[in-house]
Amino acid sequence: MAIFPPRQPPPRIKLPPVPVSALPQTLLPTPLSRGIQLGAFAFATVLGCWVVIGITFYAVLIYDFGEKEHCFMPIRRWFDAQTSGLFTLSDRERAAFDPRVRTTPLPGAVERDNMVKTDRRTPIEYFKERENER
Secondary structure (H helix, E strand, C coil), X not given: CCCCCCCCCXXXXXXXXXCHXXXXXXXXXXXXXXXHHHXXXXXXXXXXXXXXXXXXXXXXXXXXXCCCXXXXXXXXXXXXXXXXXXXXXXXXXXXHHCCCCCCCCCCCCCCHHHCCCCXXXXXXXXXHHXXXXX
């Protein structure tokens, strides 16, 4: 069995002391840099609050959790009852915007026979036909 000498700790490197003028505590920020710092903090805080509010609004009122009853259903029913009157048209307004009821043609309207028919070919079919024409 070999006997090894005891291990020595690595030598410690001593760094020269940092001059006091280079330490960050001795440099005061300028009023402009301090204002930018506070403005950025305020902007990030306000933006973060709006993001949280938006995500909460989306999750509670819009996101589809499925057909089952969940904890946001009472709030959604209340919200739907509150906003149902805002997005409805009267019978007269519906008739004015219904295209089947329209008796006079719109200005500039063309008949169905004169309309341009859409091209149902794929781009590959189109270019193959063009090559065959040449």
